[in-house]
Amino acid sequence: MEDRRSIAKKAAIGVALVIAAAGAVLFYKNNIAMNPGDTLLKYMSYAEDGKYEKMYDLLNEESQKSISKEEFIKRNKNIYKGIGVQTIDADVTSKKRSTTVTYHVKMQTNAGIIAYNNRTDFVKENHRYRIDWDDSVIFPQLGAEDKVRVKTLYAKRGRIKDAQGNALAVQGKIYSVGFVPGKMDGNSVKLAAKKLGLSKEEIQKKLDQKWVTDDSFVPSLFQQKLGESIHLERQQHILSVICKMAKEKQDLRNYMMSSFLARMA
Numbered sequence: 001m002e003d004r005r006s007i008a009k010k011a012a013i014g015v016a017l018v019i020a021a022a023g024a025v026l027f028y029k030n031n032i033a034m035n036p037g038d039t040l041l042k043y044m045s046y047a048e049d050g051k052y053e054k055m056y057d058l059l060n061e062e063s064q065k066s067i068s069k070e071e072f073i074k075r076n077k078n079i080y081k082g083i084g085v086q087t088i089d090a091d092v093t094s095k096k097r098s099t100t101v102t103y104h105v106k107m108q109t110n111a112g113i114i115a116y117n118n119r120t121d122f123v124k125e126n127h128r129y130r131i132d133w134d135d136s137v138i139f140p141q142l143g144a145e146d147k148v149r150v151k152t153l154y155a156k157r158g159r160i161k162d163a164q165g166n167a168l169a170v171q172g173k174i175y176s177v178g179f180v181p182g183k184m185d186g187n188s189v190k191l192a193a194k195k196l197g198l199s200k201e202e203i204q205k206k207l208d209q210k211w212v213t214d215d216s217f218v219p220s221l222f223q224q225k226l227g228e229s230i231h232l233e234r235q236q237h238i239l240s241v242i243c244k245m246a247k248e249k250q251d252l253r254n255y256m257m258s259s260f261l262a263r264m265a
Contacts, residue, residue, distance in 0.1 A: 036122035036129045037096025040103060043131060048088040052076050060123040060130035067133075079138055079148045084110030093117075099129070111150045116140055181207055182214030 039058060046055045052073040056064070059072075067075070086108040094102040099122045106115045118140050121132040135142045142148070160169040179188070189207070193200045206218055 035096045036099055036101045037092040037094070037103075039122065039129050039131070040092060040101045040120060041090055043137075044088050044090040044105070047076070047080060048085065050077070050080070058131050059133045060125055062123075063131065063133035075135075076138065083107075083114075083148060083150050094119075099123070109150070178217055178219040179203075179207060180215065180217055181212060 043055055043058050046052070046058075053069065055076065056069050056072045089106045090103055092101060092103045094100065100119060101122060102117070102119045104115070104117050106113060116139065118136070120137050122129045123132050124130075131137065135144050135146070139148065157171050159167055159171070162168055179192075189200050189203050192198070193203055209218070212218055
């Protein structure tokens with residue numbers, strides 16, 4: 001009799017343990033694994049890895065009705081790839097079980113670090129939290145018709161003046177003299193060598209560089225030499241005589257006192 005009671009007691013304990021374990025698993029799924037905060041972090045990890053289809057699977061039904069999977073993938077891919085996203089770090093700043101998740105995002109992109117705060121709403125469907133998605137999930141205030149692109153802006157160098165206000169260094173333009181091979185004929189190298197006091201070999205070496213094509217503008221050795229020994233009027237005359245040569249306007253940092261200091265040296 002005692003053995004039967006002992007067996008029944010052990011069986012009851014075993015059943016209780018199984019029920020407790022099942023309850024723990026169910027609690028984990030409903031309260032930890034599938035809470036809105038963790039779903040948001042999973043979404044962001046998919047964005048970092050370029051797994052746009054899996055991102056789409058985390059949208060709620062209404063969001064999926066408003067944008068097809070193909071359009072969603074194209075939209076997100078164009079933006080994240082376009083700005084050159086390398087890493088995405090997201091930190092949830094609200095309670096993870098809150099259906100309105102606030103969070104901070106820091107991205108490493110081709111444009112440098114982009115950081116922002118955002119908020120996203122979640123809807124519970126079939127015991128799982130899904131994102132109530134629109135374009136603002138990508139970036140705050142981003143609209144459906146807005147586009148994102150990276151553009152490099154180059155800073156302009158300023159003027160440097162002395163204590164009396166005289167310019168020491170300014171930004172200007174110069175003409176660079178050179179050849180366009182496709183416009184040259186058999187006499188161009190010979191004529192240029194004669195007019196500019198250079199050897200044909202010196203000129204030909206410039207034209208034989210690997211990167212040169214028929215349409216290339218090949219800055220010549222005469223740029224420096226012209227600047228040192230021939231005035232602008234003389235350059236213009238040479239350009240008019242050697243019709244197969246070309247000129248190209250370039251930016252130049254002009255140090256106004258350089259020639260004066262050179263004479264003093």
